[in-house]
Amino acid sequence: AQSVTQLGSHVSVSEGALVLLRCNYSSSVPPYLFWYVQYPNQGLQLLLKYTTGATLVKGINGFEAEFKKSETSFHLTKPSAHMSDAAEYFCAVSGPGTASKLTFGTGTRLQVTL
Amino acid sequence: DARVTQTPRHKVTEMGQEVTMRCQPILGHNTVFWYRQTMMQGLELLAYFRNRAPLDDSGMPKDRFSAEMPDATLATLKIQPSEPRDSAVYFCASGFERGYTFGSGTRLTVV
Numbered sequence: 001a002q003s004v005t006q007l008g009s010h011v012s013v014s015e016g017a018l019v020l021l022r023c024n025y026s027s028s029v030p031p032y033l034f035w036y037v038q039y040p041n042q043g044l045q046l047l048l049k050y051t052t053g054a055t056l057v058k059g060i061n062g063f064e065a066e067f068k069k070s071e072t073s074f075h076l077t078k079p080s081a082h083m084s085d086a087a088e089y090f091c092a093v094s095g096p097g098t099a100s101k102l103t104f105g106t107g108t109r110l111q112v113t114l
Numbered sequence: 115d116a117r118v119t120q121t122p123r124h125k126v127t128e129m130g131q132e133v134t135m136r137c138q139p140i141l142g143h144n145t146v147f148w149y150r151q152t153m154m155q156g157l158e159l160l161a162y163f164r165n166r167a168p169l170d171d172s173g174m175p176k177d178r179f180s181a182e183m184p185d186a187t188l189a190t191l192k193i194q195p196s197e198p199r200d201s202a203v204y205f206c207a208s209g210f211e212r213g214y215t216f217g218s219g220t221r222l223t224v225v
Contacts, residue, residue, distance in 0.1 A: 032211060032212060034213070034214075036216075042218065043205060043216040043217055043218045043219050044205065044207075044216040045216070046213065046214070046215070049212070049213055051212045051213075090157065094211060095211070096211055097211075100145065100164075100211040101159065101162060101169075101170060102147060102159070102207070102214055103159070104149075104156065104157040106156050107156060107157075
C-alpha cells in the first residue's frame, strides 16, 4: 500500500518569501511522486513529477521538488512566492505496475499575503 | 494541448434520480481514474481502469454507483438512486503510470 502525508493543511507566506510545502510518502515499491495544484473551482493541474533519474525536479511556475529516499520526502519549494501562487496543493504517489493507483494527500492551502 | 473532457460541468438533481457523468480520456492513455472531492473527505478514489478493464472500484458504494468504459473514448460514472450525500465534485483523470491529466470535473448537487 502507498500513502502520502502532507504536513500543514494551511501555509501562509508573504509575497517574495520562500514557499515550502511538505510531503512524506510511504511505499513498498519505488515510488512515482507528483505535485498537483488546484485553483478555486478548477481541476487539478500537474506541477511536477518524479519517476526515475534526477532527484531534483523542476516544474511549472518556478516550483521544484527534491526526492529524498532516505527521508521518504518530496517537499515542494519555490524561492519567491507570488500572489498568483495562492491555491491548494496536493502531493500524490503511485508506482510501477500494479502499484499504479494514484493516492493523494489531504492537501495544503497556500495563502500569499502582501 | 490534449484535454480530458468531462460532461456535464454542473448537475443539479433531485434525490432518487439517476445521474450519469461522462469522461472522454485523452486518446492513447491507458489508465482512467474517477475521483470524488468534498471538503470533508478530500480526494477519494472511486474506481480506475487500465486498458478499459476495471482494476479497483473498492472506493465506490456498490449499491448505487457503477463505473464503466464502454470504449476507449468514453468512461461513465452512474449513481442510481442519488442521495444528498453524493453532492461533490467528481473528477476524471487519464494517463499512464508516470503521469495523469485531470478533467475540469462535474459539480453534482443532489437536493
